[in-house]
Amino acid sequence: MxxxxxxxxxxxxxxxxxxxxxxxxxxxxxxxxxxxxxxxxxxxxxxxxxxxxxxxxxxxxxxxxxxxxxxxxxxxxxxxxxxxxxxxxxxxxxxxxxxxxxxxxxxxxxxxxxxxxxxxxxxxxxxxxxxxxxxxxxxxxxxxxxxxxxxxxxxxxxxxxxxxxxxxxxNSVKINKEFIFKQELKANSMQIEALKNLINLRKNGQDKAIAVCATGTGKTYLSAFDIKNFNAKKVLFLAHRENILISSKFSFEKVISSKSYGFFTGNKKEINAEYLFATIQTISKNLKLFKKDEFDYIVYDEAHHITSPSFQKVYSYFKPKFSLGLTATPNRSDEQNVYEVFEDNIAIDLRLNDALERNLVCAFHYFGISDIVTDYKDINLEDIPKLAKLLSVNKRVDFILEQLKFYGHDNKKRKALAFCVNKEHANYMCEEFNKKEVVSTTLLAEDSISSREKAIEKLQDENSNLEVIFCVDIFNEGVDIPKINTILMLRPTTSSTVFIQQLGRGLRKTKDKEFLTILDFIGNHNRAYLIAYALLSNKAIDKDSVKLALNNSFATIPNNSFICMDEISKNRVLKQLEEKNFSSFRYLKQQFLEFKNSIKKSVYLIDFITYETTINPKDFIDDSKSYIEFVLKVQKTTNNYSLEFLKTIRFIDSHINLKRVNEFAILKYLINHDSIDILTAKKEILKYQEKVDIQSIKHSFRYLNQDFFDSAQIKRYEKVVDLNNEILYVSQSFKRCLEVKEQKQIIKNSLEYGIVLYEKEFGRAYYGLPFFKLYEKYNMKNIALLCNLDKIHSSFRGSGQLKYKNDYFLFINLDKQNAVKSKRYNNTFFTNDTFSWQTKPNATINKGDGQKLIDNKKYKIKIHIFVRKFITVDRKTQNFIYLGLANTIKHEGEKPINLTLKLEKKLPAYLFDEFTLSV
Structure with missing residues (x-):
């Protein structure tokens, strides 16, 4: 009523x-x-x-x-x-x-x-x-x-x-100034999670870790909170710029007021301070002033620079009780690996989209505007001079200024960062904007740090008339301008990695900024769909997800952020999604080369994590059996590797999305040791997971020993270990592979990628047995592994209902148009936690599985629900999404039985839309 x-x-x-x-x-x-x-x-x-x-x-x-x-x-x-x-x-x-x-x-x-x-x-x-x-x-x-x-x-x-x-x-005039209650400074959601992981790491004997946090989410405060937990007597905080040290000291004093603070820079040498804030340049030249164990906790800010000579000199000299690396961008320009320096101990890995989800960064209003002035049809987007010339026209400048005026910005003064194709394009745009009385400047790679800092200061100053900084790529990473309220994307987006980096430049929260305005001028080039994928991030289940998001104006984007594309841009992207085969070698090759071009170096597996990219290298492995074989195929390089090595790396790479860290932790240990027993394996696994049971370790030993492989798998992969009396020994073939330096490095790269990917997706949480995480994607082989199934795993597939002991697994296909089998079954979501499902055709209500399913609680049956929208997309078999446990609340008929099931946890809105709305 x-x-x-x-x-x-x-x-x-x-x-x-x-x-x-x-x-x-x-x-x-x-x-x-x-x-x-x-x-x-x-x-x-x-x-x-x-x-x-x-x-x-x-x-x-x-x-x-x-x-x-x-x-x-x-x-x-x-x-x-x-x-x-x-x-x-x-x-x-x-x-x-x-x-x-x-x-x-x-x-x-x-x-x-x-x-x-x-x-x-x-x-x-x-x-x-x-x-x-x-x-x-x-x-x-x-x-x-x-x-x-x-x-x-x-x-x-x-x-x-x-x-x-x-x-x-x-304050008698109430509405002019609003009351703020100053509570005790408390950790945010990111910091709480990271602090828990840091305590857990130390508990398991680790003395270093890295925290990867999107700009503006509070990584400096995280280090202060952890130092307070650690009860550190002497602390060294390292950064490469003095202004970072000043703001970091200010943050520390808010958390810990009982210590003496000082600076160690070119200007000050306050060496007796308990908490010392030092520039890496100064301290690297004065190491002898300090004992090796002088500090019991060291923080390395901007830790992606740790592979530089000055950082390495300091890192090698000091022997603290604990070291913490902080970075927003763990990518590096050399061949060394930042994660490896910190022994792959990840306290947190929280990137831009995660930060938006947790409301840790500023909201943004993104407008995708059809760039009607420019026609890219016959333009090679890699031909930068030609592209710059095409974009440098008066008509386009007028159009951009018109859009700037139309959409406006937060607060009184416009503070804009504009990304251009190259130096010539940036200079042209700057000159034309100044002619139109929009005060602008350029910042380019050749400009000094002091020039950059002065320009940034002027842009953020309310009393300065500077409104726009035009740049090429110097602001793609590692730099943020807190008070920026506008970003202009004036170049075609050909890389989701670069797009996300540019998007993140102005998202630091400030008191006087409610939102960031982003104007993206989208042309008719054939890679505009990358924008949609970048904006959707890990919420994209498949290309259908992107279409749904486009038609729904990206309603699932959190944190009061909005994404609006005009109809022309939206239709261009939808058309491209329809035409693209995302499983074809041609598409995968294009993705790889664009990524390689954007980071301007050789591409290692770990780079797909360190750079915020939507690319999944598992697709490359699926195409070519291993990552190295895919790279050789793309670069048309002769394959000189032995079959023994190829079968070994194929075995390792086939488990990149293993969903269990055990096997990777064990093999990583065996790279430098001849054998491993159960207790040592447990110690190694606990580096990456808060808890592990012996039963799962024993199952991993048997799995690596190929106990659960069918004949095809045994033929396909090299045997890397031998199991004897619950001890794993390195096989002779694996030893031979490791003897070759290049092969050993490739194996190390794959194992490290598997471990870091696992830590990023699962954190350190223990999910029990079976080891399932809500809304994670799984195939049937994953599920067999995570149940510790003690028979050939390839037998654990091919049916809509499987069971192992008291765990029942229901595999539900919602694709009624393309799946012949699913036509027979009535699989429909009614609400965000109830849905219908039909049993096997011969199921009855009075015996066997049918009886147990309709009264699952009585028989203590756990019903695990796995759902996928489509069986295949672009001819590639799709994984299932785990929705958790469900209980039967209603049943009708038999042979088959029509069940109504209720999930124990309601679906998130974005997943419910995925499963119920049509494009």
Missing amino acids: KKLLTNSKTDNFYNILTNLFDSCKSFYINVAFINYSGLQLLLNSLKKCEQRKVKGKVLTSTYLNFTEIKALKKLQEFNNIQLKIFDSNKVGFHSKAYIFEFEDSYKIIVGSSNITASAFKSNIEWNLKVVSKKEDNFTLEVLHQYDILFQKAYFLDENFLNSYENFLKT
Whole structure:
């Protein structure tokens, strides 16, 4: 039942509320602000609730300083009410809801009324009253959302009340300045996860780690929090620029106030400080002033520079109890590997899209604009001079300026960074903008660091008239300009890696920036679809996901960010997605060469992680059996490797998406040792996982020994180990492969990539047995491995229902148009946690699997749900997505039985849309 509530001459909102208070079993209130004028009118009702022992929760905020101290203090007097304040400085708090519990139902009012006298009687207010049963999805969703907000808020205390009261006394004009309650500095979600992992790493004997965090997510604070946990007496914080040291020291002092701080730079030598902030250049020349064990904790900021000579000199000299590397961009320009320096101990790997998901960076408004001035049809995008000439036309400059004016920007002054094709293009754009009285400058590779810093300072200065910096690629990585509010992408996007780097340049949060405006001028070149993939990131299940996102204006993008493409651009991308075969060698080769060109060096497997790219090298391996064979094929290089080595690297590379770290940790150890026993293996695995059971280690030993291989697998792969009395020994063929330096390096690269990929996707969490992570992709071979199945794994496929002990696995295809088998089954999602599924044709309700499935809880059967949208895409078999456990709530008929199943955890909105919406 639904009813619209308004204030009128015959009735009002106040009367409705008091009636509900007088008869409810419990209540929940969620309003932006509370005035005493409104609260006073409810006092009698609240007193009656207290006398009847009816409990309530009240959630409000200090939004625009409208909530009154007097009202808060009065509410505190009620013993039956929990009162919390939501921090409205981080996100606007506008909700108004009144929820009342009754015997069989909830009466829920959602609308416009806060707790004020005028809202109760005289204002024009619209509120919708809904009577909903306790088990209805609407009721459950409202209660769930309220609980989320209530958990995030903080309880009222004297400290808060005093702070707020003093603020109101000294700020009589409420709306001009909003109250901010200064709580104790707390770790954010990224830092909490990383701190837990760091404690776990040290617990398992590790003395170094690396934290990879998107710019602006708080990696300096992370190091300060961990040093506080570590209780370090002497600390060295290293960076390559003095301005980084100054801001880092400021951050540290907010977390740890009890230590003495000092600088060790070209200008200062405060050597006796407990916490010393030093430039790498200065300290590398003065190492003898310090003992090797002088510091018990060292932080290497911008850790991707650690392979440079000066960093290496310092790193090799000091012997601290713990070292932490911090970086936003772990990519390197030389042949050395940053992850390897820190022994692949990853405290956190949180990139741009993860940071957006967690609301750790600034929101952005992206506008994909059809670049109608330029026709790329016959242009080679690698011919940079020709491309620059094509883009350097007055008509296009006018068009760009028109769009800049139309879309505008956050705050008064425009602070824009514009990415151009080359130096000539940047200089041309700068000259033309200045002619049009938009004050601009260029920053190029040849400009000095001091020139860059001066230009950046002027751009961010409200009193400077500089509005735009034109550049080529010097700002792609490692540099952020916090106050930037506009990014112009003036070149065709041919690399998702470069696109993501450019997107991230202005996403650091600042107090006076609400959002970043991004204008991307999309031409009709044949790689525009890369933009859509880059924006969607790991939410892209397949090309259908991208089409859905385009048609839905990327509604799943989190953090108040918006993505809008005009119809011409959108249709271009959709057309390209339809025409492209993403499994063809031609496409894979193009992807590889574009990536290689964007990073300007040889491409190692680890580079696909260190650079934020959407490319999955597993596709290269699937095409050519191993990564090295794919590279040889692309570069048309003669294959001089022995069959023995190729069968070895094929075995290793075939497990890149293993979903279990055990095998990689074991083989990595065996590169430098002749054998490994169970306990040593456990120690090695615990470097990457918080817990491991002996049963899984023994299964890994047997798997590596090829105990579960069929004849085709045995023929395909070299045997790299021999198992004897629960000890694995390096096989003779593997030894021979490792004797050749180049072959050993290729093997090391693959093993390290497997480990780092695992850490990035799974972190250090232990998921139990079977070892499944929600919403991860799996094939049937993965599942056999993660169940410790003790028979040939290739037998664990080919059916929609499989079982192992008390674990039942349901494999569901939703592709009814292309799958002949799935036509026979009624596989449909009704809600975000209920769906239908049909058993095998011969299943009955009174015996066997059918009986166990319809009453799974009674028989202690765990039903694991795996779903895929399509069996194949571009002729490539698709993996299943794990949706967790489900229970049967309804069944009809038999041979087959029609089941209705309910997931234990509701689907995220983006997945529910994937499974139910059509493109």
